[in-house]
Amino acid sequence: MPLIPKSHPRVKSLLIREKLVNGFDKGLVAKEGLLAQGRGEAFDYLLGEKTNKSASHAIKAAAAQLLVAEMPVISVNGNIAALCPKQIVKLSNQIKANLEVNLFYTNEKRKQAIVKILKKNGANKILGTKSTSSKKLPGIDSARRIVDKDGIFVADVVVVPLEDGDRTMALRKAGKTVITIDLNPLSRTSQTANITIVDNVTRAIDLLINESKKLSKKNQKSLLKIINEFDNKKNLRENVIQIKNNLTRRAKIA
Amino acid sequence: MPLIPKSHPRVKSLLIREKLVNGFDKGLVAKEGLLAQGRGEAFDYLLGEKTNKSASHAIKAAAAQLLVAEMPVISVNGNIAALCPKQIVKLSNQIKANLEVNLFYTNEKRKQAIVKILKKNGANKILGTKSTSSKKLPGIDSARRIVDKDGIFVADVVVVPLEDGDRTMALRKAGKTVITIDLNPLSRTSQTANITIVDNVTRAIDLLINESKKLSKKNQKSLLKIINEFDNKKNLRENVIQIKNNLTRRAKIA
DSSP, X not given: OOOOOTTOTTHHHHHHHHHHHHHHHTTOSOHHHHHHHHHHHHHHHHTTSSOOHHHHHHHHHHHHHHHHOSSEEEEEOXXXXXXXXXXXXXXXXXXXXXXXXXXXXXXXXXXXXXHHHHHHTTOOOEESOOGGGEEEOSSSOGGGOEEETTTGGGOSEEEEETOOHHHHHHXXXXXXXXXXXXXXXXXXXXXXXXEEEOSOHHHHHHHHHHHHXXXXXXXXXXXXXXXXXXXXXXXXXXXXXXXXXXHHHHHHHO | OOOOOTTOTTHHHHHHHHHHHHHHHTTOSOHHHHHHHHHHHHHHXXXXXXXXXXXXXXXXXXXXXXXXXXXXXXXXXXXXHHHOHHHHHHHHHHTTOEEEEOOSSOOHHHHHHXXXXXXXXXXXXXXXXXXXXXXXXXXSOGGGOEEETTTGGGOSEEEEETOOHHHHHHHXXXXXXXXXXXXXXXXXXXXXXXXXXXXXXXXXXXXXXXXXXXXXXXXXXHHHHHHHHOOHHHHHHHHXXXXXXXXXXXXXXX
């Protein structure tokens, strides 16, 4: 790994990047995952590289949704395993959700590497690993529609951080309530999900854990009120406005 | 390589991505190059994935600048070699500029793979390959300041498509006129270069070749007029406005 110069003004972003590159070296991340991270970096840069008010609002709605869920499942891919394995296991314990390894670019070896890192970070049960448990979601190209019959297939609420648009649509069509974490407020995933947290996963998951803890004291009625009052389209528009304001500000400084 | 579903709405972008992933497999592209491509994809998406008027304007100024240059050099990195080796060689022939392989993450094996692909695409002379020709640029962290004494070191105009901000600054400090191709109008490279073409290299280089052909019939005075009338800061601001307008439009459709 080449040395990152400390004098570089984007050293923080370069260090997250290094985490992902290390994840690639360990066989967790696909090549396409490196590209996806790059796209995320660009949007994070435009969002000011911090959790904004709209994201906090979406995180609260997501926490409420997860607390009222009967069978929530968290979908884990290589980038999540490389960037925040500890947090994703912590989130699954906090909200009592199963973890399911679900890859866009299927690869058995990579799947095993992801299972290993999740176990190392405290995960007990991990779905999506046995071919005997495979079930197909309808309405999506063949290779990418496989889910676990005891996981996503029967889940009522699915958390898909960093997901592809086609799969998000397939999940919605299958009747799932979808929560996503996506830095591009205009992506199909963002636009298709029920609740979109427009934030970096390395910041958002910790906040989601905290919010879930806080809201766990509330009753069902209060939680449903939070969910019903949340408007995902409005939230996404606020994020677009945020990017536009940041562009104006940066263009003035430049 | 996994199959790209034809039904995917971003199939064009996925095919460029595939080119870069293939370049990675051939040893041309660094892991960090995959991430950089991802960032570019995001900005290209925001720019509408087409060459806009401001970019055409910058391409014209760049062509004029290259035609009046006494010793122009084109810096080639792994991503350029993977995305458009044929075009970059064609550009170097058109404007009579030397090609110099210059990598952010130095790696001898990768350098040789880049040289090989450039030669395969018709390049005769390639600088930046002999350690005996190395010279150091001042004002930049050690590992990244090495250039060729017969190339960038003595060049008056340097084309650096997809360059890092630190190096662009070092080139400017060394008195070079810098032309860059960068999809982020707010990046340090974009803000530091003399002429910034805010466009995808896979579109811009062909257009730069055509413009150079067209302008080669003009006299020195006309060319200097084009250069003097070009205002890079204004051009970059126009690109930021373009992104903001696209965001407004997309947010309405979404």
